[in-house]
Amino acid sequence: MDNCISFTEAGLKFIPGNFYLDPRKPVQHAVITHAHSDHVTKGTENIFCTAATADLIKHRYKSSFKSNIELHEYHETFLVNNIKVTLISSGHMLGAAQVLIEHNGKKYLYTGDFKLQPDDTCPPYDFVKADVLITEATFANPEINHPDPVTEISKLNEYNNHNIVLGTYVLGKAQRVNQLLANHCKDKIILTHHDITGFHRMYQRHGVQLDNWIPYSRRVFKQTKNCIYLVPPVTYKYYYRQPLVLKAFASGWKHLQKGSDIQLLISDHADWDDLLKVIDYTQPSQVITLHGDGRHLQNHYKNSSIEFVVLDDY
Numbered sequence: 001m002d003n004c005i006s007f008t009e010a011g012l013k014f015i016p017g018n019f020y021l022d023p024r025k026p027v028q029h030a031v032i033t034h035a036h037s038d039h040v041t042k043g044t045e046n047i048f049c050t051a052a053t054a055d056l057i058k059h060r061y062k063s064s065f066k067s068n069i070e071l072h073e074y075h076e077t078f079l080v081n082n083i084k085v086t087l088i089s090s091g092h093m094l095g096a097a098q099v100l101i102e103h104n105g106k107k108y109l110y111t112g113d114f115k116l117q118p119d120d121t122c123p124p125y126d127f128v129k130a131d132v133l134i135t136e137a138t139f140a141n142p143e144i145n146h147p148d149p150v151t152e153i154s155k156l157n158e159y160n161n162h163n164i165v166l167g168t169y170v171l172g173k174a175q176r177v178n179q180l181l182a183n184h185c186k187d188k189i190i191l192t193h194h195d196i197t198g199f200h201r202m203y204q205r206h207g208v209q210l211d212n213w214i215p216y217s218r219r220v221f222k223q224t225k226n227c228i229y230l231v232p233p234v235t236y237k238y239y240y241r242q243p244l245v246l247k248a249f250a251s252g253w254k255h256l257q258k259g260s261d262i263q264l265l266i267s268d269h270a271d272w273d274d275l276l277k278v279i280d281y282t283q284p285s286q287v288i289t290l291h292g293d294g295r296h297l298q299n300h301y302k303n304s305s306i307e308f309v310v311l312d313d314y
Contacts, residue, residue, distance in 0.1 A: 001286075001288065001309045002108070002132050002286060003015070004016055004103060004106075004108070005108070005132070005134070005288070007290075007311060009024070009025065010023050010024060010025040010026075010027050011023035011024040011025065011027070011030075012110070012134070012290070014083065014101055014103075014108070016083055016103055017029075017080050017081040017082070017083030017085075017101070017103075018081050019031060019048075019080050019081060019083070020044075021033070021099055021110050021112075021134075022039040022040075022112060023041050023044060024041060025041055025043075026041055026042070026043030026044050026045075027041075027044050027045070028044070028045045028046060029044075029045070029046045029048075029080060029081065030044045030046070030047050030048070031047075031048045031049065031080065031085060031087075031099050032047050032048070032049040032053060032057070033049075033053075033090065033092075033096060033097050033098070033099060033110070033112030033113070034053055034090070034092055034093055034095060034096035034097065034112060034113065034172075035052075035053045035056035035057045035060065035093075035095060035171060036093075036113070036171060036172065037060070039112065039113070040057055042061060042064060042065055042066075042067075043066075043067075044067050045067060045068060046067065046068045046070065047067045047068065047069045047070070048069075048070045048072060048078070048080060048085065049069065049070075049071070049072070049087075049095070049097070050071065050072065050073070050074070050087060050095040050096075050097055051071045051073075051095070051206075052094045052095025052206050053095035053096070053097070054069045054071055054095075055095075055202055055205070055206070056094065056095060056171065056199070056202055057069075059198060059199065059202050060171070072087055073087070074087055074088060074089050074097065074123070074126070075087075075088065083101060083102075083103055084101070084102040084103070085099060085100070085101055085102075086099075086100040086102075087099060087100075088100055088109075088126045088128055089122075089123040089124065089125060089126040090111060090112050090113065090114035090115075090125060090126075091114055091115050091116060091117075091119060091122065091123065091124050091125030091126075092112065092113040092114050092115055092122070092172065092268055092269075093119075093121070093122050093171065093172030093173075093175075093176075093268060094121060094122045094172070094175070094203055094206060094208060095122075095206075096112065096113065096114070096122065096172075097112065098110060098111050098112060098114065098126070098128065099112065100128055100130065106131045106132070107128075107129070107130040107131050107132070108130060108131065108132045108134070109128055109130035109132070109133050109134065109282060109284075110134040111133070111134065111135045111136055111278070112136070113136055113138070113268070113269060113291075114135075114136065114269070114270055114274075114278075115267070115268050115269055115270055115274065116270060116274040116277065116278075117146065117149060117267075117274075118149075119176050119268075120176075120179045120183070120208075120209075121172075121175045121176050121179055121203060121208050121210070122172075122176075122208075125278075127278070127281045127282070128282065129281070129282055129283055130282050130284055131284055131285055131286070132284055132285070132286045132287075132288065133278075133279065133282045133284040133286070133287045133288070134287075134288045134290065135270075135275065135278065135279070135287065135288070135289055135290075136269065136270065136289075136290065136291040136292060137275070137289040137290065137291060137292030137293060137294040137297065138269040138270070138291055138292045139252060139267065139269055139270065139271045139272065139275075139292070140272065140275055140289065140292050140293060140294055140296055140297050141272060141293070141296050142272050142296055142300070143272075144252075144271050144272050145271045145272055145273055146252055146265065146266075146267045146271040147265050149176075149180055149266050150180065150184055152264055152265055152266050153177070153180040153181060153184050153185060153264070153266070154184050154185065155262060155263075155264070156181070156185050156188065156228065156248070156262065156264075157184075157185055157187075159246055159262070160187065160225075160226055161225055161226070162225070162226075162245070162246045163221060163224075163225060163226070163227045163228070163229065163244075163245050163246070164227070164228045164229070164245065164246045164247070164248055164262070165229050165231055165236060165239045165242070165245050165246070165247050165248075166228050166229065166230050166231070166248050166249070166250060166264070167231055167232070167233055167235075167236030167247070167248070167249035167250065167260075168196075168230055168231070168232070168249070168250045169232070169233070170193075170195045170196045170199055170232045171199050172268055173250055173251075173266070173268055174192070174196045174199065174200070174230050175199065175200060175203050175208065175210060176266070176268065177230065177250050177266065178190055178192070178200065178210050178211075178212075178213055178230065179209075179210060179211065180266070181212070181228060182210070182211035182212040182213070183211075185228070186212075187226060188212075188226055188227070188228045189212075189214070189220065189224060189226060189227045189228070190212055190213040190214070190227075190228055190230065191213070191214060191215070191216045191217065191220065191221060191227055191228065191229045191230065192213055192214070192215055192216060192229075192230050193216055193229070193230060193231045193232060193235055194215065194216065195232050195235075196230050196231075196232065197215045197216075200213065213230075216229060229245075233249075236249060240259050246261040246262060247259065247260045247261050247262070248260050248261065248262035248263075248264045249264060250264045250266040251264075251265070251266070251267065252265055252266065252267025252268075252269060252271075253267075272296075275297060276300070279297070279301070279306070284306060285305070285306065285307065286306065286307045286308075286309065287301075287306055287307070287308050287309070288308075288309040288311065289308070289309070289310050289311060290311045292312075293310075293312050294308065294310040294311070294312065295310055295312070297310075298310055
C-alpha cells in the first residue's frame with residue numbers, strides 16, 4: 001500500500017498531512033465527506049467539509065458538536081497542514097464530497113460513499129483522474145446492479161386505495177425518496193416523521209426543492225387514503241404487525257426488504273457497474289477498497305496493471 005496512507009484504529013490517515021478522512025475516533029484534523037453518522041465523529045478538533053455537510057452535522061448533533069469547522073466549496077483547493085486538498089461532488093447526498101489529495105506530484109482520491117444514479121436533491125458524481133483510488137465497496141459484487149429508481153418508486157402507484165408506511169433513512173435517502181414520490185407518484189400525499197421533517201427543512205435552506213410534503217398528522221393519515229408516511233427504520237419496525245397499512249422499505253439491501261409488502265430497491269451507493277465506470281475513468285495505478293468486500297473487483301482486474309489492496313474488515 002502507498003506509504004502516505006495508513007489505516008489506524010482511529011481511521012484512514014494521510015500521513016504527510018497528519019489528517020484523517022472520515023475518522024472513527026476523535027482526532028486533531030479530519031476531512032469529512034458527508035453528514036451520515038458513520039462518517040462523523042464527535043470530539044474531533046478541526047473539521048474540513050462543505051457548508052451543507054456542516055449544517056446537517058450541526059442539526060443532527062445540536063450543541064453537543066464542538067468541533068472547529070472550516071468550510072470549502074466544491075473544486076476549491078485548500079491546504080491542510082500544507083497538503084493540497086480539493087472537495088469533489090460524490091453524488092451520495094446533499095453536501096457529500098470525494099476528497100482529492102495532491103502530494104509530491106501524485107493524486108489520491110477518496111470517494112467516500114458515492115452513487116452515479118441521478119438524484120434531484122444533490123449534485124451529481126464528478127469524475128476525476130487519480131493515481132491512487134480509495135473507494136467504498138458496499139455493493140462490489142457483479143450480481144448486484146441497482147434497478148432504475150423511477151421504476152421502483154412507480155410501483156407505489158399500484159396501491160391507490162391504501163396508505164403506505166415507507167421506511168427510509170432520515171438523512172439523504174428520505175429527501176431523495178420524497179422527490180421521487182413528488183415527481184412520479186403525483187397523487188400521493190407525502191407525510192414526514194418529525195425526525196425527517198427537520199432534515200427536509202435543512203435541505204430547503206440549501207436551495208433543494210422538496211415538493212408535495214407535509215409533517216405527519218395522525219388525523220390525515222387515519223382519515224385519508226393514498227398517503228405515504230416516511231418514517232425512520234426504528235419507527236418502521238413498529239408497523240410490522242399493523243394490518244391496516246402496507247409496508248415498504250427503501251434500500252438497496254434485499255435482506256432489509258423482509259417483512260415488507262412492497263419491495264423498494266433504492267440505494268444511494270454505487271453498484272457493480274458504477275464501480276467499474278469510476279475505476280476505468282480514474283485510471284489509478286492502485287485501488288484500495290473499504291466498507292465492503294473488494295475481492296470481486298480485484299479478480300475482475302487481475303489481468304490489468306492495477307494493484308489492489310482489499311480491506312474487507314474496514
